[in-house]
Structures are given as structure tokens and as C-alpha cells.
Amino acid sequence: MSAGEKQFLEDYEPEDYPSVALTVDLVVLAVTGDTLYAAFVRRGGHPFKGALALPGGFVGPDEDALDAAWRELEEETGLDLGAHRAHVEQLATYSAPKRDPRMRVVSVAHLALLATDSRTLPELDPGSDATAAHWHPVHEVLATEALAFDHREILTAALERLAGKIEYTLTAAKLLPEEFALYQLRHVYEAVWNTEKLDAGNFTRKMTGALADTGRKTSRSKGAPAALFTVRSEYLSPPMTRPPGAADR
Amino acid sequence: MSAGEKQFLEDYEPEDYPSVALTVDLVVLAVTGDTLYAAFVRRGGHPFKGALALPGGFVGPDEDALDAAWRELEEETGLDLGAHRAHVEQLATYSAPKRDPRMRVVSVAHLALLATDSRTLPELDPGSDATAAHWHPVHEVLATEALAFDHREILTAALERLAGKIEYTLTAAKLLPEEFALYQLRHVYEAVWNTEKLDAGNFTRKMTGALADTGRKTSRSKGAPAALFTVRSEYLSPPMTRPPGAADR
């Protein structure tokens, strides 16, 4: 560090600039069958007492937003994110001055996708405090519930992002086990798009190019067995995703 | 407001939570001919003295990030953004704890597209202070210059976002006048993608569906005159964009 640079740092007065509290909000999604669920917290205190809210929390002094999102995800869900494969990405930042009536809070919203066997939802930490998160069907919540703060806006933005992204990437596979059958992947699409049944034949044709057949088969209760596939690595949307632990500390 | 809610607000202690300074950084783009330019500020002080940096500034207490981005764009460029059509959208938020060595600064990066006649760049405010912004060819800068802070990361993210977005929207038209010829639009694509000449015939065929022929023609110095088109409103990427002034105050 040069002398001039050192001088500069000493002259710098952080108090001169407006400061805000920085938080992360999480849209945590998982699929069972063909319904899409999100994790919500029922607010116990004001403001928006009794309303559903997205889980979230403050960003620590030595974290960036993505680290904080991973940490909050672990805390709120009580999951071992090494075992439960997860995908976390930044969505957008919400900074309206009055979005939280108590103080200036800027929130970096994140999208988190949890892998399931498509039959049971990941268990959310039961031993947590009153602000424990619970699964709710997303499209039902959007149709019936009032959400706290600007969380409806965040949630719809998250759904649009995901709906768009699965059109040109295999991000949908992040909601399934490592190996999965085509009908499972198809159900994920139907869940996210909240749509009618997609044509199974055409779906198969379009997907198989990006998938690798493992040779193994599923045995469903009825019908022919389905082949188990894996996503060919070159088709996973971001070539590399930062692992949960790896911070910059 | 209920009694309980009022009690809560009084008990709330903003000082209990870590606070950060919030800024916006702008990737301001414009096209002439078939080269893409961005506005940069040459840093006069430490850190990163002498390096190119993106224009930006602090978010005021009564602004959200998008308002601040519009304001900074007006200040740094000295442009009347009513006349010069402009498009501003949020890109992503950069929050690494040490991204600014002086203090904790979290920056919401924005992408700004300025309309040109595709021959001359918008003039950047000459009567401004030492931190006046200047146009530099983007791909050249990326190949040769070192950028301050994490601004290289921001810039490449901005370019990727734009390159992807013009594949499925007519956002490229935001870099051109209200009425434009197909060769102008084609040059914008070539500039953004930094690529060889695109086939004019195929380009015409693909675009005309989303464009409206005004009936008027351009007169270039050589060659046949080109028809002037307008973007059909239903194809402009976001159905509504927030106008510069409209804040929530």
C-alpha cells in the first residue's frame, strides 16, 4: 500500500454515507408429485403479524449475500446441505425505502432448489424456534394468502425466473435426485409451470439429448418401468456452483 | 397501527444489526456503427488509482436502487433522459465483504442502454468534475485494461445478460432511435455479440415479424434505401418500464 493510499484510507469517513441493513430472503422450493412447494414462516410479531413470509435473515459482517443465503438455508431448514443436494442463486435486490416499516432494510432475494425423491418433502427443522418454516403449495398460497412485506413480488419473480430458466436449461433436475426417470422430470415441469400434462412422447424426445441413460430402471407400481437418467454434466446450467461451505474467509 | 405494533416499533433497535453502505454501479452502453461502447470513469484517487471504473454512487435515503441508478445516469452523463431514450434495469448485487478495501460497500449493479442514431455517441457531460465519464470500446477495454474493484466481473455479467436477452427479445432496439433500419439493428447485434457479419437475408426474415414498417425509407449514401421500422409494442421486453422520475415518494 502506497503512502498516498494509506492517507486516503485514514481520511475516509464511513459515517458520511447513508447506511442500510442488509438481509437475504429465500424462496426455497421443492416438488412432490406434480405440486410445487415453498417454505414459509408464519410471522409471530408485527408488522404483518400472522401473515406468511419468506425465510431470511441478516447478512453477517464477514459474509457476502450468497454465503448468508446458504447459512440461512441450513439454519431454517435444519438440513445437511451436503446430503440434500441444493442449488442457490441470487434473484434480485429489493430496496424500496419503506419496504420494511421499521427501518431501512435492503434484501437480496435468493432462489433455493432442494432435491427430493419427488414423493416426500424434505423435513424442515422441527426443533427450531417459533419461526420454524413449513411447506406450502406455492400456487395455492399465491391464490389465497396475503404475504408479508414485498414477499409476494419476490415469490412471483422467483417463479417466473425458474419457469423461464427450465425452458433452456436442465435446472429442473436440481429438484430431483441424482438419477431420475423422465416422468419425474416431466412432473417437475408441470409443477413449475402449473400446467396441464405435457405430452410424454415429445418430452422424452426433447430431453434425451441432454441426459445420460444409466441403464437402470425404476419399478413403479403400475406400468412399464422407466429408464433412470442422469444430467450430462455439460448441460447443468452453471458450469460450476459454489459449494455451501466455501466462503472467502 | 395497533397498540402492539406501536410498542414493537419503539422497541426496535436498528443499531443491533450490521449495516452497510449501499451503492449503485452502472454499465452504460451505446452503439455506433458496429462497435459497443461503455461509459467509464478514470479513478483519480486510491484505491485503484488510474484504473478505469464504472460510474456509480450512493443510494440516497429516500431512493430505491433503480431511482438512484436513473439519478446517477443523469448526473454522470448530463443527459436529458427524457429526450435521449434510455433503458435501465437491475443486473445483480455484489456484496463480497472486501470488495472495497475502505469499508463495507454493497453495490447493486445496473445495466443502462442509451439510444443513438448509430453514428455518434451521446455526449457525456463535459462540465462535470474530475470524475467525468468517457466512452470506451467495451471489447477493447476488456482485452487490454485492468478495471477497478470487481468491475470487470460486473461488466462481463452485463454483457452476457445483454447478449442473452437480445436472443429472445427486442431489447437491442433500445440502443437505436424510435425508427430504425434493419441494418442498424443488425449492427447492434454484431456489436453486442462481437461477431462476424450476420446474414442480412435471414436477419430480415426473423425480425420483420416483430417489427412494424413505417412506410418511410432511409437514404444511405450508397445502395438501396432501407425501410424504417418500429418495434411492435407487444415485443418490447418488459411490458412496462418505470419512467425516470416516478419514485415512491
Added chain:
DNA sequence: AGTATTTATTGTCAGTATGACAATAAATAA
């Protein structure tokens, strides 16, 4: 056991989009 049922996968086919390239048309420059 044998038949119906469910489901995965492959096949068919018409409509449409794509990229490469040629042909035509309309202007200016020499």
C-alpha cells in the same frame, strides 16, 4: 392363468423455423 390397465417409448406426419446461398431490385458513384 389370463385379461385389462397403466405407463414408457418409438413412430408418423404436417407445419414451421433455420442457415447457407443465390437472385432480384433500387439506389449512388464513376
Added chain:
DNA sequence: TTATTTATTGTCATACTGACAATAAATACT
């Protein structure tokens, strides 16, 4: 007048799409 530049339209083989039928492989029911 002719050459040149550029916009636009045409051609064509290939590929993808969506709708729908046909086949194959398993289980459920009687």
C-alpha cells in the same frame, strides 16, 4: 451508362415442433 453497393425476396435441404397413434413392458384384477 455502367459498375457497385446494399436491401429484400427466393430457394432448398435440414431440423425441430406439436398432435397423435402404435408398440412394448410392466402390474392389477377376476
